[in-house]
């Protein structure tokens with residue numbers, strides 16, 4: 001069966017590889033993992049993921065509701081700013097509600113107190129290569145910074161959430177950060193039941209020292225007598241999807257340029273935001289070099305420059321790797337271009353076209 005491009009192809013076997021590492025960390029350390037839905041909300045594979053993970057965490061009412069309806073298990077609800085309507089809705093199904101500030105906790109405590117409540121802490125440390133994604137940047141609004149103010153809230157809480165990493169694959173750096181958090185907040189943690197260490201830990205990366213990582217988490221849990229949670233987003237689904245496209249035109253402007261039936265702006269937006277190149281599996285020594293670009297009106301809508309084995313032709317297929325995290329959740333209808341379908345290769349190798357988008361979806365996204 002030839003599927004019409006463009007489409008996102010999710011491979012369950014590749015997700016499974018990550019999930020098995022997450023399960024191993026749970027078994028070795030006792031740490032639970034909840035999927036960060038802001039990274040990946042493509043719920044057609046949640047039946048598989050929920051067998052290996054303990055639930056979901058969220059950034060909004062809608063994500064929390066999706067986690068509850070489609071993933072199940074534990075539903076952690078976090079949001080940078082809840083409205084009263086949000087809280088009234090979220091208390092109906094969330095297991096834990098995590099507030100971003102003391103003012104939100106105080107405002108909604110009476111409505112939310114039947115749930116386990118947490119506060120996000122800004123420990124003033126972070127590991128991020130980008131200012132945009134650095135929760136410890138100057139004037140950061142993400143989490144409580146004042147330790148004395150935090151200490152006064154402990155009687156209202158059952159846990160704390162720290163999220164201060166972004167694609168951190170350096171175990172030694174993580175280990176030092178965790179020691180710093182233990183030194184600074186250990187007395188408070190001893191009065192609580194759980195702590196979330198957030199996402200951004202790249203522990204499913206090949207070569208990451210899983211045993212050492214698990215031991216560190218287990219020691220932390222034992223020292224402060226808390227249930228540790230991790231909130232993997234990218235680590236849970238890394239390497240598990242491709243954006244499959246076809247060349248629609250070939251042009252030349254000092255170099256060969258292939259235009260494909262997708263767009264960076266609409267279908268892999270993070271590449272533009274973080275100024276990264278897409279990944280295409282090609283051998284470096286191949287000698288047919290092309291700039292591969294999208295078909296939106298944006299001059300800088302470029303996936304990258306790659307060396308292909310064969311000359312490209314109209315209709316040639318080009319697959320961009322790493323199209324799961326922060327990709328489908330950000331897709332948009334800019335330029336009214338055909339939205340990629342969502343396709344899954346199941347564990348038994350059957351390929352299912354889960355969802356196709358058409359003109360009506362574009363029309364209905366606005367009014």
Ligand SMILES: *Cc1c(COP(=O)(O)O)cnc(C)c1O
Pocket residue numbers: 036038039057078163165166167198199200201231232233234235
């Ligand atoms: C973004 C985010 C995550 C997930 O981060 P990844 O880098 O995808 O692992 C987890 N928790 C919180 C609070 C977040 O904001």
